[in-house]
Amino acid sequence: MLQAWLAGLSWAPLAVSSQFTGSSLIVAKKFAICLPSTPSARGMIFLGDGPYYILPPTSLDAASILSYTPLLKRPKSSDYYIVVNDISINRLTIDSLGRGGVKISIVVRYAKLKSDIYRSFLKGFAKATEAIPRAKTVSPFGLCLKTSTMGFSRVGLTVPPVDVELANGKNWTIFGSNSMKQVASDVACLAFEDGGHKAKLAVVIGSFQIENNFSLFDLVRSRLGFSSSLFFVRTTCGNFNFTTKPKALITKKDRQYSLACILND
Template sequence: MLFSCGSLFLGEKLAVGVKGIAGFGRSATSLTSLLSTSLGINKKFAICLSSSKGVMFIGSGPYTMMPRVQISNRLVYTPLLVNPVTTVHPIFHDFPDKSWPSMEYFIDIESVKINGEPVPLSPSLLKIDAKGNGGTKISTVAPYTVLHTSIYNAVVKAFTKSLSKVPRVAAVAPFVGGPCYKAASLGSTRLGAAVPAIELGLRNNVTWTMFGRNSMVYVNNSEVVCLGFVDGGKKPRTAIVVGGHQLEDNLLEFDVERNRFGFSSTLLGLQTTCANFNFTSV
């Protein structure tokens, strides 16, 4: 196994009880690559995050959650894309060489629908250009999904239109540009706050649907609920960064060998969560 020294800032602002970081990116030194080489297993891993505890599978499944819910055969797939230009933060300067491809995981969002209605988006922002700008990546570092300003404004406009009869309340940071509501005025369902579904149309004609559990965030002691997306500005490196909150209770498979991304959509509809992992059931 290979280990390296890291800057102290990498250990800042970690969750309570967390002592370090393991890398699972597209590199020869990631934990996935090292285990694949040393143990002869597939270069593939899956994550299932929740607000309490979660699970990671390295190699192949099966992915089983209690009470004996088999997730493996419920995944749908879309291609994993390679950004040709590294997305390493500028603090790393010239290491690695900026001619390297990105080590992060990108997918191709082709459309967005809210309440079944298409959201008008700029097609050019949804694609990765020759300089590595644009496109969509999956991030466990960003706590919430971050959108290019024009995408953010279009999503907020469509979302608030679909809830035009529900009174809004003052926005709460970090969701200052988006809509917030009294939780009681929306009500709740098994899939979270009772709000319109947000559908991400992906390549291969598959849809990743986000219900209230992943699209909304409860704040102010759960008395207020806000749309859980943030404005990333007019010149972000990546147009859409799907963040941690939107990933919770979704099983996500990163199959590097086959260049494909598998996802379950919310497990709440199966009456289980990512906290209910069971390594003994088959």
């Protein structure tokens, strides 16, 4: 019989990442998440240290391809934030966000931008794709394109990449697979929403933007490891390599334990 369970993955004391770090079970206070892009595909959540082996073409530790940026904590909030300085399209900066925290959410489906930032972002993306025929917009999106004249690469539709410049000079690049939502056979829409002019946060990064990305939340060192699209290394979140395929697998490495849970199985 299939069973569903709900697990918190926040800074909160009752979150799963905290519950597995007591003296009776030695687990590093970190977790990794890899979300699938379709309901039928598998994703993964890891609690504790790696390695996080993934196939193909060879057995690769996903942690080896990560870049890192600081994780922020806000008073009275158990959410995760990162510092974003700029967002650019085709290396053209379209908005400066200052040094405020940007929230990462797997509850919000598509990235939400405060209205003034969204308008600037939408204008920049529209200009960068002006040669692509438009399609009728589909709610909740503000720009939709006809895909029949667009190419397709291993990282999705060939649209200009969105570069998110982080606090320490690192870039998180969002390619077509995470920026364009296919809504019809010949229509794809820019998967960012107008969060409204009264939005409390400048930007909330949604789950669509991190599908088939490997994200490592290192709570000990207060940093986020991010891979950008795994399609670049010709793999997906469904290809993590285990010698067996249980619902949960506990391994031991240098007196540290890790727990891996399969999503959508």
